[in-house]
Amino acid sequence: VRYTALKGHYELEKTIGCGGFAKVKLATHILTGEKVAIKIMEKAHLGDDLPRVKLEMKALQNLSHRHICKLYQVIETEAHYFMVMEYCAGGELFDHIGIFYFIYIDYFYLLLIIGYILVEKNRLSESEARHFFRQIVSAVAYLHEQGYAHRDLKPENVLFDKDQTVKLIDFGLCAKPKEGMESLLATSCGSPTYAAPELVIGKKYFGSQVDIWSMGVLLYALLCGFLPFDDSSIDNLYRKILSGKYDEPEWLSRGSKRLISSMLQVDPNNRITIEKLVCHPWLTMGYDGPVTKGIHNFHEKDNECISVMSDSYRISKHEMWKKLSCWNYDYYTATYLILLTRKKRGLPVKLVTSS
Numbered sequence: 001v002r003y004t005a006l007k008g009h010y011e012l013e014k015t016i017g018c019g020g021f022a023k024v025k026l027a028t029h030i031l032t033g034e035k036v037a038i039k040i041m042e043k044a045h046l047g048d049d050l051p052r053v054k055l056e057m058k059a060l061q062n063l064s065h066r067h068i069c070k071l072y073q074v075i076e077t078e079a080h081y082f083m084v085m086e087y088c089a090g091g092e093l094f095d096h097i098g099i100f101y102f103i104y105i106d107y108f109y110l111l112l113i114i115g116y117i118l119v120e121k122n123r124l125s126e127s128e129a130r131h132f133f134r135q136i137v138s139a140v141a142y143l144h145e146q147g148y149a150h151r152d153l154k155p156e157n158v159l160f161d162k163d164q165t166v167k168l169i170d171f172g173l174c175a176k177p178k179e180g181m182e183s184l185l186a187t188s189c190g191s192p193t194y195a196a197p198e199l200v201i202g203k204k205y206f207g208s209q210v211d212i213w214s215m216g217v218l219l220y221a222l223l224c225g226f227l228p229f230d231d232s233s234i235d236n237l238y239r240k241i242l243s244g245k246y247d248e249p250e251w252l253s254r255g256s257k258r259l260i261s262s263m264l265q266v267d268p269n270n271r272i273t274i275e276k277l278v279c280h281p282w283l284t285m286g287y288d289g290p291v292t293k294g295i296h297n298f299h300e301k302d303n304e305c306i307s308v309m310s311d312s313y314r315i316s317k318h319e320m321w322k323k324l325s326c327w328n329y330d331y332y333t334a335t336y337l338i339l340l341t342r343k344k345r346g347l348p349v350k351l352v353t354s355s
């Protein structure tokens with residue numbers, strides 16, 4: 001399908017994912033030659049999810065963090081929404097640690113042997129797990145500080161860019177309330193495997209506490225190579241989650257066990273808070289301090305990027321910054337943010353000369 005709204009600005013390539021009502025295609029931003037991920041949503045399919053999509057687009061325009069996938073441009077046509085996002089060339093966390101899934105077959109011992117082989121290959125060392133987990137905690141701490149909850153933290157939503165930097169996305173499109181964290185959220189969403197007990201039984205819950213639980217499941221998966229709560233029958237899975245009981249493999253260190261246990265508390269009020277998590281001894285071990293939310297000079301003004309663009313568009317730097325500083329998330333915004341990202345990666349700040 002040719003989308004005229006992208007013509008001349010983006011070249012669409014293969015589809016890299018399709019979720020409920022969204023399809024994500026790999027594309028090239030023509031002016032910079034950079035790869036981007038374009039999430040395409042048909043308005044007709046969105047139905048009463050339309051307000052949530054608008055909320056997410058608004059949210060993403062207010063979020064700027066090293067470990068959250070950047071929104072570059074929003075395009076609205078009669079029939080579609082297009083979200084032009086940062087492309088994470090490193091793929092999904094899943095591909096780096098294939099999570100060993102429960103397969104019920106009769107030959108139990110065969111399963112144990114296969115399981116043992118798979119798990120040996122698939123789990124990360126404590127320091128590798130810590131390296132990735134600190135980045136995830138940094139992104140979630142920033143999200144919470146901005147008054148958002150993710151509510152669907154799982155390996156599929158943890159991607160990497162080309163230099164193994166973690167990029168958090170929300171592919172499932174769950175609502176992100178702006179009216180602060182402490183608003184009780186009634187809607188249940190997210191995959192049950194990573195979902196907190198209070199979310200699973202449909203009780204009123206706080207998004208921040210649900211995210212802590214999901215991060216506990218993520219950390220367990222990173223360290224063990226399999227999930228703490230898993231079962232091919234959904235009822236057994238719920239029972240396991242509500243019991244809060246999970247195996248502690250003998251290779252887990254005491255520090256890891258303590259941290260995981262503080263996150264996988266069934267009672268959300270006993271669960272560690274994000275403020276305590278960022279300075280937890282297991283997370284700071286080997287690092288010179290707590291996990292930082294990172295400094296985010298939001299929508300910073302960069303003269304080099306402005307002058308490269310003003311040359312290309314043949315307008316003055318002053319005119320160029322006037323167009324950029326209204327942050328319309330149009331093609332100007334996309335070009336500028338992509339140039340800024342390239343600069344931060346130490347890549348040359350230049351545009352494809354009009355051939």
Ligand SMILES: COc1cccc(Nc2ncc(-c3ccc(C(=O)NCC(=O)Nc4ccccc4)cc3)c(OCC3CCNCC3)n2)c1
Binds near residue numbers: 086
């Ligand atoms: C190299 O091989 C590979 C292999 C696989 C992937 C890639 N790369 C690659 N890069 C970028 C994407 C992407 C980025 C953002 C959004 C999004 O929906 N943002 C919205 C958003 O992030 N909200 C939000 C975030 C934080 C807080 C609140 C709201 C959607 C998709 C991608 O997608 C493909 C899917 C496929 C199914 N599993 C998940 C990824 N894939 C590359």
